[in-house]
Amino acid sequence: MTGSExxxxxxxxxxxxxxxxxxxxxxxxxxxxxxxAARADLGDGKVTDRLDQKAEIFRKWLPQAxxxxxxxxxxxxxxxASGRAEPExxxxxxxxxxxxxxxxxxxxxxxxxxxxxxxxxxxxDYVKAYAWFDLAASRFGHGQRRDQAIELRTMMAAFMxxxxxxEARRLAVKWRAExxxxxx
Numbered sequence: 001m002t003g004s005e006x007x008x009x010x011x012x013x014x015x016x017x018x019x020x021x022x023x024x025x026x027x028x029x030x031x032x033x034x035x036x037a038a039r040a041d042l043g044d045g046k047v048t049d050r051l052d053q054k055a056e057i058f059r060k061w062l063p064q065a066x067x068x069x070x071x072x073x074x075x076x077x078x079x080x081a082s083g084r085a086e087p088e089x090x091x092x093x094x095x096x097x098x099x100x101x102x103x104x105x106x107x108x109x110x111x112x113x114x115x116x117x118x119x120x121x122x123x124x125d126y127v128k129a130y131a132w133f134d135l136a137a138s139r140f141g142h143g144q145r146r147d148q149a150i151e152l153r154t155m156m157a158a159f160m161x162x163x164x165x166x167e168a169r170r171l172a173v174k175w176r177a178e179x180x181x182x183x184x
Contacts (some may be wrong), residue, residue: 009179041073053084054084054085054086057075057084058085060072060075065099070099070103070108071100071102072120073096073097073103073108074097074105077096077097077100079093080092080096081111081121089121090121090122093115093120093121094122095116096099097115098112105139106140106149109143110140110148110152112128112129112132113128113130113153117129118130126164126168127160127164128168128171130160130164130165130169131168133149133152134149134168135175137153138176144178156168
């Protein structure tokens with residue numbers, strides 16, 4: 001090797017080693033971040049906090065829901081739909097919301113309307129969605145929730161045929177007569 005070749009080789013080697021601290025720092029940061037993520041999942045209590053939250057939901061609402069309390073049934077339904085009680089379980093959410101809605105809980109009726117629009121836990125059905133929004137609108141007092149139920153009902157009507165709209169109105173009248181529009 002000549003003197004110029006050895007200087008050239010030495011420059012390359014020095015450049016590689018000059019970058020080494022950056023690679024080492026990057027590797028350390030990645031390892032630290034991975035360790036922090038693992039601790040966040042287990043060590044800082046997020047998992048146990050979620051379990052505690054789920055347990056609290058059941059402790060607070062399940063006994064009342066089983067006794068027929070429509071507010072507790074609504075809260076359980078929302079917890080199942082949102083994934084706060086379990087991983088999202090729309091079928092179970094519909095089961096609890098239906099119990100609350102049958103007792104005249106307007107929030108449950110409105111939420112069921114949304115689930116029927118989206119087809120979550122139930123087959124997509126605009127007729128039933130319209131009927132639930134109609135019942136909710138009649139149950140809510142004057143205010144934002146009532147206005148939203150009316151707006152959603154109106155939006156549903158735009159997607160329905162005249163026959164579907166007539167069926168939805170008949171269904172709402174039937175459910176109202178069966179007690180879904182009565183106070184719990």
